[in-house]
Amino acid sequence: MILSGRGVTAVLGPTNTGKTHYAIERMVAHETGIIGLPLRLLAREVYTRLVEKVGQHNVALVTGEEKITPHMARFSVCTVEAMPRETRAAFVAIDEVQLAGDLERGHIFTDRVLHLRGRDETLLLGAATMKPILEQLLPGIHVIERPRLSQLFYSGSKKITRLPQRTAIVAFSADEVYAIAELIRRQRGGAAVVLGALSPRTRNAQVALYQEGDVEYLVATDAIGMGLNLDVDHVAFAQDRKFDGYQFRNLNPAELAQIAGRAGRHLRDGTFGVTGRVDPFDDELVKRIETHQFDPVKVLQWRTTRFDYSSLQSLRQSLDAPPPIGGLTRALPAVDQQALEHLSRYPDVRDLATTPERVEKLWEACALPDYRRITPAQHADLISTLYADLVKRGTVNEDFLADQVRRADRTDGEIDTLSARIAQIRTWTYVSNRPGWLADPTHWQEKTREIEDRLSDALHERLTKRFVDRRTSVLMKRLRENAMLEAEISVNGDVFVEGHHVGQLAGFRFTLASGTEGPDAKAVQAAAQKALALEFEARAARLHASGNADLALGSDGTVRWLGDPVARLAASDHVMRPRVILLADEQLTGNARDHVAARVERFVNHHIATVLKPLDDLSRAEDLQGLAKGLAFQLVESLGVLFRRDVADDVKALDQDARASMRKHGIRFGAYHIFMPALLKPAPAELITLLWALKNDGLDKPGYGDLIPVLAAGRTSVVTDPAFERAFYKLAGFRFLGKRAVRIDILERLADLIRPLLQWKPGTPRPEGAYDGRRFMATTAMLSILGATPDDMEEILKGLGYRADAVKAEEVAAFLAAQAPAEAAAETPAEAGAEASDEHDADASETESEAPAEKPEAPATETAEAPAAEAPAETEAAAATEGEPAEVKPVLLWRPGSRHDNQRQGGQRQGDRQGQGERRGGERHRNQPAGERGERREGGRGGRPDQAKGRDGKPQGGNRPDRGERNERGGKPQQAKFEARPPRKEKPIDPDSPFAKLAALKEQMKK
Template structure:
């Protein structure tokens, strides 16, 4: 590249600068309403354009202008997105994408002081010098730009606007002391992540804004902060450019950064640009540093604090410039023009930009340089080298990507299938934050490529596909950032649980979940609060504290419902010795004065509700229990009253007490009926006591409700039967454990009143028989579900004996004869001790075999 041709610089003198209407430079610090003024002036003209430093800022203003002028009249033009309705008259653009249209009545350039930026300054300088509106031009920027405007655009009218609010320094604060609605500014992704993670633990989380995020992800994070979902924002210095935020305080985690060439301290103008995000319109803001970060904490000097508070900064003395319209004769001519020195002393040559670095590298490769021939080819090659390095991987890596792209483009257009395949490979929303950031950077490159009308066939379709993929990836990245750095539950608690914790909106969900702003922090198991098991250990103390403050109120409301239901008997039940409400144990039965007079003890969790609510519930449940037991236990309570009446006599009192303690049924052998006088027997009948062949029982006490109530009380006293009583009181059961009110009959269990009915029928047959022996029909037993074997066992227990007839002789025909029964009264002897060895042996006494067959053949096996 030794043969450099001198550049032919564009117009830079006032004599040959484009003519136009008035030029106005509106200068001042942040929060002075400059952008708002430009939007008003744009809409006041018949056509116009505004150039912005950021795509997301252009998009924000585009939405505002669309609301005023209508989408059909407004265009959005950026490197990655173009919305250009036919005949659009108002254009919102990035500075790089501003079209050269002298027919526009109004043109504005926002953040014009970026002309001094080493990376993009030459673009803003070119727009400042050459882009003009037919009727009005407006340059917006910092007051530091004033000397340069006076020198380079002397015809401009300079208007200085004061800041609407005051910006004050408040010193250093620890992260735990940073107030809500604050932005913490760091200068590396690692530091941003550390700050956001700490805020998640102690303050519920933060939104994250970095230059590496896609515009859509940044907008989503900012929207999360703006809506109040989180109270903190952690950002890089990208937050200082164009983002309009409701920030009250800006905390600097550091005051130096790596600018791509060296690690340096921020200038006061850069500090002020970031600190100026604090305060909005007429609301004052504060700024300071972050203390306790380890190592040496950052501190502002007194001079820097004075400069930021008073908006006094060193004026700009030079702007960066690069030839904007180079010649495309050869690659050497192009590079020479781009490297040509500025035409004026107020302009400076910028550091080598990424596009020029890529151009130089590829021009030095013979295989690539050989493919660039002719002015049109050189111009096209330069446009390819100007592809932004969204991946930020350096000139070497970016040059390889550009070289591959040029090989496909130099022959014409990129095929739709090729572009669609490249876009589809990136359409994968899985992965961590870094992976998604890499994919978004790559898809932004393809969005830029697809926007070029002379690069891609089916441009509109491919651009729409690329935007759709970027949207999906951005949504996924926003979700990962939120998942990692936002604890919604803690955010709600920290925001609401301030000085007046009673304002915390804690409520109880229908499923028992304890909710704060519809965010579950735990649930009630009965009346006991259980913290959400997914909560971090650091959050548990906070959640418990929040719940403890409001549990009395929640419990009082729930106890009022319990007392109301107890008064009506709704959703209240007695089971397993507990009083249950909606399936939850709220009280338990305890030993009282007698078995039939239990004491009610509330569950310990109900004690937190306070004495008034607790006593009300205690009284309501006690009244419900008494009403419930009074009906169910009426037969047994009559016996209990008789057992306490001296006039009843000792024998009857003993029998009544025995029946009460046995749930209304005892074996006849244990009843000592022989001790009762005729008057006592008559009184026993009036008390509902029935003397059966095998059992003495109270029929009214053997229904489902009385048995269930007595079983619950007996369990408290340790008198519970071997099995709970069945709910339906089925006449016959086939189970191993014999419940209360039943007796065993072989492999089955028969209800004692049904057993008495069968025995009563058998004795009726016996008494009506002419001889000593008689035939018993098992039809009634079978209708109850009792088997032949069970029926035979019942009869034997009551003193009946069967004599099997002789079998038919060989050759005889006809039905077998039924067995003949007789009855012998049992011996009036005291029964042996229960479960004694002699009793067990007697129950297993062998029986003579019966060699018969037929309808009653089962009796033969049973009686064998």
């Protein structure tokens, strides 16, 4: 029977009219009362407000999942579904009665509106659209319409990142809500998240995060439209379509207004608009929302409350009963009715539901909410299990319950995982609160409540961690309070403002942490700069007083102090004096900046002068004059390495005194290069390449970052990469020769090995590799010092200007066999050795003696691949013995070519012949002064390794083959251990000795 409307008051109006506040005030004015609310979350809020007014012992909270029932409580706060169908309370209020038209829950609200009354007063609270239908269904009802306390204005469309603070962004899917919240976190510091799927405890915590000002944005579904009192200034719709449980549809104007009405509270006006991909609202819709003019609700959802439990079929038929009066429409099957339809098809359920009591128990079990949002069939299976226990055992099997609860009792996992566990535990919380379903309901109510709270807290933590930047949120809160922000700097340079990390101080540069953008960035930076100003001065003082050990120069030209970059080098007019550019913010000014710049420049100059001391000393040398000074200048400009062919004329023109003065500065006159051996070490080589790169914009050139560490690692030769800048090979002390680059001092050792082979005279003991005095063969010793294969050796010798003659192995073997008797008849090995040793130059000996001690890289097959000329007959015999056809490769005989490095010395050659005899003819010109002989030896290294004789018996077109330079100590050049070293009878005179001229005079007097 439908009750009349007498004694019923309907308080209707839009949001922010104070309806709920009015109901609370009216309820506490009565001795007893009960109020029904649409959401458990809202019920919790009203319960808290009542407790503050009348005390906790006077208020009960009853929902499907939670019961707080103090003894003799006067007031009850319930969800509408948990309200009793009959009550003796003096006051009854039902909030949000417009939900009686909702397709899913409407029939519950309709039943309470039609049948539940207070003894003294009944209030129905809702939208103004309910006025006509309430007056139709409840004759005699008293309607009070309340105006909105503030105005609502449309502000159009804005990008999400441009929305004002204190904005609620509304979407209707979890994925969309999460995506928007993530964007807000990156751009504006963070957002709170409110969804209907969250547990009430989690939603309360997220709302509190927003209400307390920790975040300025709230991203939510339409759950915020149901009476939640939020401090929202603007509502932005990121979606205007939703799934209502049956289909996707556009929200109607009343629903949009219900959500938009959250903007503006009490007397403060609010705004609403759209964002994202939602089209701007048309003028008519905007007007209806701003003026609250909507179509009235014409029908309410209804379902019978007179259930026939005589049988399953009777119960199903009773649910299909039509409404008794107009203005009501039969509701679509709800979750409980859908579950009943499924269960009625289960044979085991039909076998159990044989009495009215069991049919009623089945309908009671079907009321289990589908918190998990699973399929109707799966939900029906769970109800079937519970119903079987209730019928057969009288209570739910607690072992089964314990197992289900234990599976949900885990707080690990991400947001979706925790949300699923909360939905599962809410199911068992509901079961534990059903009267008569459990043998020990109190235990399970406490257990499930504890787990749900723990999961809710974990979910709140995950949501906050994912969608809220705590640093920014705290700063924003402090900024709103107009408080002075406190900043501090840790020992490792981390900058904190209000205890939150906002950036990093590296050296004298401050970098804001990522995410510190938006309106708070300037305030954060200003607070940080106050602390940085004092820190910069303190750091400048420490740097000015620091030692060189605290500073370092990197291969990228960056100067670092205690690991932090403070300056970088740039090119200047002098390659050895690069400019220093400070890496510092503008806050480093005045004397502090000058002190830092002076200290860094002093370190850079000291570092260059220390690592490149030979080159630095040479650039400052005052004992060098004339040509020697000019040659030293060229050597400094080329950073320690000159090709001898490029300065052949200058070298030729140097006298012995000039040469000696240059040697004192560590300069070596090699066969191929003029260089400083001390600069071939890894540290000088790396610094030299950096200085060159600064001068020639080479920091980004191919090979700088990859090649230099390899070249500076002490290798004697490396495989070349054509893509790399060739200049880096030279700067690191390497000569680019085809497929391999060879270190300069190793090339000079190679020259020492080649020289005696080209000086050999037929008829004397033949060194390994010598052929006919004009040509030579590559030896194992050569391969060993170069770390090269025979193919690499061919490339290297061609790169040095030698030419190869391919000779059959048989011819080589025959020639060597013919020379054997002549070698045996040689006068004495000592004389030949003495004459050969006399040919060596001083610098050649130095090159070998000062070479690195480590064993050079050598190919694995170097022993097996010795020159075929040494034993061509044995090779053929071995191949024949194996029964395989032997293919003997031709032997390469090397001779000086027109492109030899030392060929381009032009007019030097005639002068080089002075002071030297015609060694190929066996004569010595002993009437030449000793100084001229020394000059010839020095300059002789610039000529070709060999020259043919003319008719007058003199070499044609130039000097003799490269002789190298004699050791300054007067010793003969060292020979490779692979070659014969016949003893010498007398020690040759050092041409650079101070007694050289005296020795020359004695030689003339003898004649």
